Amino acid sequence: MKTTLTQELQKxxxxxxxxxxxxxxTEQVTAIVEAMxxxxxxxxxxxxxxxGGSAADAQHLAAEFVSRFSFDRPALNAIALTVDTSALTAIANDYSYDYVFARQVEALANTGDIVVGISTSGRSKNVLAALKAAKEKQALTVGFLGQEGRDIGAICDYQLNIPSHETPKIQEGHITIGHVICALIEQQLFSSYAPQPL
Structure with missing residues (x-):
């Protein structure tokens, strides 16, 4: 057990x-933060x-924007498309699971919005469909991906590539860099709200 723990932590x-x-x-994060x-x-x-785990990350990051990250400040406009079970199950039943996000993008996205697709494989069909729908709505697209952007990376305006082929490690990278992005945006938009040092 100790060996496995040591190996995983070292990874x-x-x-x-x-x-x-x-x-x-650095370049990818800077570009994503500036666009957001x-x-x-x-x-x-x-x-x-x-x-899956990327759905959890979608909800986690949307919550950091809407609620707060490091300090109290006005809410930021963010939505996780993974949480409306009625919409998800209706779309999956009436159309296909491949369109559970795309239909929501079609309904909710407007020109200039940003759609972030999170996929460790870079090939998730429903995430790919969502980003294609975003393009049609003239929204910007961001991919949180693995080492190779693959199908999703090929259509993104911006992408974050985590240098690993292991799903759990890519997910660790996504949520950590996601937190960095939240911190940078909060600091840039609401520096006057930040607690002042004593």
Whole structure:
């Protein structure tokens, strides 16, 4: 048990070391933050989607925007497309599971909004369909992906690539960088609300 614990923690250490030293990660995060800041300043919203653990990440990050991250400040406009069970089951039943997010994007997204698709494989059909629907609505698209962007990366305006092929490690990277993005946006938009040092 101790060996497995040590091995898994070392994998995480190696992953975050790679992220820390990667100029690509810095460039990708900067571009995503700038796009989100511009959208939010213009009264636009951010929509998140994903499956399984990525669905949990979608809900987690949307909640950080709507509620708060590090300090009290005005709410930010974000929605997780993974939480409306009536919409999800109706769309899956009436159309296909491939369209559970795309139909919501069609209904909710407007020009200038941002749709974030989270997929460790880069091939999730329903996430891909959501981002294609976003393009049709003239919304910007962001992919939180693995080392290779694959099908989803090919259609994204911006992507975050986590340098791993292991789903759990990619997910660790997604939520950690997602938190960094939340922190940067909160600081940029609401610095006057931040607690002042004593």
């Amino acid at each position: 995480s250490v190696n992953l975050f070391k790679a992220l820390l030293e990667s100029s690509q990660t 800041l511009q959208a939010l300043k213009n009264g636009k919203k951010i929509l998140f989607c994903g499956n």
